Amino acid sequence: MIDATLHAFALLFTGNADLWHVIWVSLKTSVSGLLLAAPPAVLLGYLIAMNRFRGRRIVIWLAQAALSLPTVLIGLLLYLLLSRRGPLGELQWLFSQPGIVFGQCVVALPVLLAFTLAAVQALDPRYAETAVALGASRRQVMLRVLYEGRFGVMAAVLSGFGRVISEVGCALMVGGNIEGQTRTITTAIALETSKGEFAQGIALGIVLVTLALLMNGALMLLQGDAHAARERG
Amino acid sequence: MSISIHTSISAAVYENENQRLRDERRKALLGVRGLRKHHGDRLLFDIERIEIATHGAYVLTGVNGAGKSTLLRVLGGLERAEIDSLRFACEDVLRVHPYPRRLREAIVYVHQHPILFSTSVAHNIGYGLQLRRLPKEEIARTVADAMAWAGVAHLEGHNPATLSGGEKQRVALARAKVLQPKLLLLDEPTSNLDGAAREQVIELIPTLVEAGSSVVIACHDRDLINLAGVQRMKLRDGHLELR
Numbered sequence: 001m002i003d004a005t006l007h008a009f010a011l012l013f014t015g016n017a018d019l020w021h022v023i024w025v026s027l028k029t030s031v032s033g034l035l036l037a038a039p040p041a042v043l044l045g046y047l048i049a050m051n052r053f054r055g056r057r058i059v060i061w062l063a064q065a066a067l068s069l070p071t072v073l074i075g076l077l078l079y080l081l082l083s084r085r086g087p088l089g090e091l092q093w094l095f096s097q098p099g100i101v102f103g104q105c106v107v108a109l110p111v112l113l114a115f116t117l118a119a120v121q122a123l124d125p126r127y128a129e130t131a132v133a134l135g136a137s138r139r140q141v142m143l144r145v146l147y148e149g150r151f152g153v154m155a156a157v158l159s160g161f162g163r164v165i166s167e168v169g170c171a172l173m174v175g176g177n178i179e180g181q182t183r184t185i186t187t188a189i190a191l192e193t194s195k196g197e198f199a200q201g202i203a204l205g206i207v208l209v210t211l212a213l214l215m216n217g218a219l220m221l222l223q224g225d226a227h228a229a230r231e232r233g
Numbered sequence: 234m235s236i237s238i239h240t241s242i243s244a245a246v247y248e249n250e251n252q253r254l255r256d257e258r259r260k261a262l263l264g265v266r267g268l269r270k271h272h273g274d275r276l277l278f279d280i281e282r283i284e285i286a287t288h289g290a291y292v293l294t295g296v297n298g299a300g301k302s303t304l305l306r307v308l309g310g311l312e313r314a315e316i317d318s319l320r321f322a323c324e325d326v327l328r329v330h331p332y333p334r335r336l337r338e339a340i341v342y343v344h345q346h347p348i349l350f351s352t353s354v355a356h357n358i359g360y361g362l363q364l365r366r367l368p369k370e371e372i373a374r375t376v377a378d379a380m381a382w383a384g385v386a387h388l389e390g391h392n393p394a395t396l397s398g399g400e401k402q403r404v405a406l407a408r409a410k411v412l413q414p415k416l417l418l419l420d421e422p423t424s425n426l427d428g429a430a431r432e433q434v435i436e437l438i439p440t441l442v443e444a445g446s447s448v449v450i451a452c453h454d455r456d457l458i459n460l461a462g463v464q465r466m467k468l469r470d471g472h473l474e475l476r
Contacts, residue, residue, distance in 0.1 A: 124348055
């Protein structure tokens, strides 16, 4: 165990090309998926939070339920969609990085939506009313409300990133864990461990833990800032 | 002969009365007929008629829960209600929902506890002007004038979250004033203030009318109710009484 851990640090700090490529693929697909998911998810979260319509509670229930959807199930659904005979088979995204990006986008969407919805709902309704009373258009009201709820929205984005970088099911099913192409941190850990190559698994685990610590640190800072702003208000 | 004189006097009286009504109608900034608001099954108010004169100042009183704030919010387009007819600045407003742009730009509602955006005092005051895409220099000049008017010039770059209740209220008044609204709806502007902060806000209100706005103030504050030149309205049992 100690030998494997020491070897893991050595792999990380000696710049093992395979290892860092896996990390690069993971970061690239996760950030791309997140960037694709963020605009529609934040917009939908805002619209659901701000509007009263028939079936709203069902939509919120579904969005929150989607948070606990196993990523392997999302992976299975996307596999069926992207497989050669599936409705999106022509895209030829299965076992490719665009496929993983698509998967990460789907995985991140409910997290971003539910957290944005909660952040906007928690915001004082007078922000929107004041903007309206001062003559803001619908788009301007949205921008103002999202700005005032920016800590919550950023927390949503960070939580979304945490979810996509650490998920294994969807990346494995849609990406196929192909070396040098679609191997991500989590799929590589699963593979290396099954092969008894613990050092590489531990090294990638260290990267994941570091990312998790950074994400949570950023979240705590944001929550601290939001709390301080409320206290001052 | 006497019949002819009598007829011409009646015609003159009739014409005078008509002229008076026409003048009154011309002076009326806002005229609402048949305004009803329900909260669920409960009828909150059923107001036959509201007339707000151009450059008029009004206080709206009534017990807590009478619907004062709701009435101002309805007039300010923040809440919906049933309205039979609405006339604004001598023109009939045919559709009240969604709230017409023309009214939105002319009527400004200020909350009882105004909320300031988490930017700066100056940005808050200039926010409505930015929405109207005015030139930057004009916005800066207008904001500077408004800050001096409200006595908050020393707070220009401050984070609004650090302001006192009175300062927030004055910034909110300045933020509304820069838009030169035809009608300003103030919801209990002194309710959470005392001492000098309250007096400073009360002193600003007549100057809003002098600047050209009609003002309707929902309040319980005796000093506001007794301001010179202010007409009184009272919401009682769902009806509006003019005093």
